[in-house]
Amino acid sequence: MEEVGHLKYRANAIRQDIIKMISNAGSGHPAGALGMADVFAVLYFHVLNHDPKNPSWEERDRLILSNGHICAARYSAMAHSGYFPIKELKTFRKIDSRLQGHPSYEDLPGVESSSGSLGQGLSIAVGMALTAKLDNANHKVYCILSDGELDEGSVWESINAANKWNLDNLIVILDRNNIQISGDTEKVWPLNPLRKKFEAFNWEVLDVDGNDVMKLVGVFDRVNHLKGKPIIVIANTVPGKGVSFMENKAEWHGKPPAKDQALYALKELSVKLRKIEDDF
Amino acid sequence: MTSEQKATRQGYGDALLEIGENEKIVVLSADLSESTKTNLFEEKYPKRFFQCGVAEQNMVGMAAGMALSGKIPFVSTFAAFVPNRVLDQIRVSVCYNDANVKFGSTHAGLTVGEDGATHQAMEDIAVMRALPRMTVIVPCDYEETKKAVAQAAAIKGPVYLRLGRNKVRAMTNKETPFHIGKAETFKNGKDLTIIACGVMVKEAMKAAAELERHNISAEVVNCHTIKPIDKDKILDCAKRTGAIVTAEEHQRYGGLGSAVAEVVVENYPVPMEFIAMNDSFGESGKPEELLKKYHLTSDDIFSAAKQVLNRKKK
Known part of the structure; x- marks a missing residue:
């Protein structure tokens, strides 16, 4: 379990990897991945009970990434945790790689389920959480959803299922970044009032600044003490966070930076890294 | 062979009860536990x-999540809904993983009867067969269903069991061999081979008996496993009889007939005729009336057999 200062450092490293991986691949989804870098750092280096050297350890916490397109962030966090060599990140989206454009369960140990078609991950997480209850197992099931993904009706079936079976071992982290491919989520397919909707489905709802590592640590500590209901942490994030020209721009949902843009982004992130080191 | 009549869905429910001692087995139902006979489990x-x-x-x-956690889930509803409503989930959450x-999908095919076209799944075999890693089984009667369920539970990976609503005559008994991927000869013959699955096995046997009266010797093969298809058996038939008629309660595109044709055309082309639904929707009516109207009877197989023999002679 790493301290806040370390976690900021991890999140910065993940962001640099995201830029390098997507630029190197010539395709990918930078905005969502950058926005969730802090969440991935906190999950992999503070929250999850896992063993990178033994990815199929029975008692591990499960992390389902339902919006598979932001997998660059997950791959980076996994590499830095020790699931596979960091240099393998260079193979992202290339032929014969284990790091598929959307995560492949069969290819990469530690990916709990393949994902890519939106609206399926929460059902899988519900099945895993229910199985844990059936087997009296104590691990938790975390599931990352994007806000745009809530357009899918199937997600609401799963939200109801989690309520039916009182799955308090299930924690959803919603990437509330307010954009999807076509623009503002509220214009494309209105989602608000999100909190009220989840409360109506009898979920425990928590809000957090998803780009504040310290607050994220605080909210996951609180989650550990909640009982009786499925839990959703609405992580309010800035898409493209950390790279000035990408922040809050829907156009960066699924577009790679050009080489010069990537270099500029990495320079910005290096400056931020020095500040993190100075503060540490 | 006995004359006892039981539905394949009953075989599904009874088999789940029998293998249910295995703690890994879990059963899921979409508000249809009585219809799918999973209420017994x-x-x-x-x-x-x-x-x-x-x-x-x-x-x-959910079933995919449970399977990834070590369970053996049996997803149970009507074939009209699984696979048809949930192809994406089956493709990504189940097969890609x-x-x-x-999948135990009951009420498949035209013989669901009075409920009409919305409930008559006639494309499910084609849909499931197209998915990598999926095994597709269409049992012909109660006993065969029970064996299929037990073997499906024993093998690793996704399996689709296509089951019917109505009571059907027993074509097999407890001793009849059943192995996933192995088609069985139910009647020997030398002039042509009728390859059938599901309710059409009975029609095929009837047609063969009628052909016998016309001095035509028809072999009947029960091809319960559509995928993986029994390539060796089909080629053996093609080489020995030189003419094939397929019969299925399913659209003519992508089902048993297509699976057989793929093997034949690629390896040993012989004349083939297809008894199947001719690219249309069904309607309400009694099962027997529907099979007759949409040309899925022993008479239709008989005519197709004559036709294929004409082509064979040329």
Whole structure:
């Protein structure tokens, strides 16, 4: 379990990897991945009970990434945790790689389920959480959803299922970044009032600044003490966070930076890294 | 062979009860436990039965999650809904994950009868057969269904069991061999081979008997496993009889006939005729009336056999 200062450092490293991986691949989804870098750092280096050297350890916490397109962030966090060599990140989206454009369960140990078609991950997480209850197992099931993904009706079936079976071992982290491919989520397919909707489905709802590592640590500590209901942490994030020209721009949902843009982004992130080191 | 009549869905329910001692087996139902006969499992093993409501997409994803956690889930509803409503979930959550999920889909085909076209799944074999890693089985009667369920549970990976609503005559008994992927000869013959599955096996046997009266010797093969198809058996038939008629309660595109044709055309082309639904929807009516109207009877197989023999002679 790493301290806040370390976690900021991890999140910065993940962001640099995201830029390098997507630029190197010539395709990918930078905005969502950058926005969730802090969440991935906190999950992999503070929250999850896992063993990178033994990815199929029975008692591990499960992390389902339902919006598979932001997998660059997950791959980076996994590499830095020790699931596979960091240099393998260079193979992202290339032929014969284990790091598929959307995560492949069969290819990469530690990916709990393949994902890519939106609206399926929460059902899988519900099945895993229910199985844990059936087997009296104590691990938790975390599931990352994007806000745009809530357009899918199937997600609401799963939200109801989690309520039916009182799955308090299930924690959803919603990437509330307010954009999807076509623009503002509220214009494309209105989602608000999100909190009220989840409360109506009898979920425990928590809000957090998803780009504040310290607050994220605080909210996951609180989650550990909640009982009786499925839990959703609405992580309010800035898409493209950390790279000035990408922040809050829907156009960066699924577009790679050009080489010069990537270099500029990495320079910005290096400056931020020095500040993190100075503060540490 | 006995004349006892039981539905394949009854075989599904009874088989689940028999293999239910295995703690890994869980059963999911989308508000259709009585119709799919999974209520029997529910009564005996309530903790391992999950009522999933009329929410099939979540049910399939949940089953995938349970399979990835070590369970052997049996997803149970009508074939009209699984696979048809949930193809994406089956493709990504189940097949791409190679999740060990079994699908018991009842009320398949035209013989669902009076409920009409919306409930008559006639394309499910084609849909499931197109998915990597999926095994597709269409049992012909009660006993065969029971064997299929037990073997489906024993193999790793997704399996689709296509089951019917109505009572059907017993074509097999407890001793009849059944192995997933191995088609069985039910009647020997030398002039042509009729390859059938599901309710059409009975029609094929009837047609063969009638052909016999016309001095035509027809072999009948029960091809219960559509995928993986029994290539060796089909080629053996093609080489020995030189003419094939396929018969299935399914659209003519993508089902048993297509699977057989793929093997034949690529390896040993012989004349073929297809008895299947001719690219149309069904309607309400009694099962027997529907089979007659849509040309899925022993008479139709008989005519197709004559036709294929004419082509064989040329």
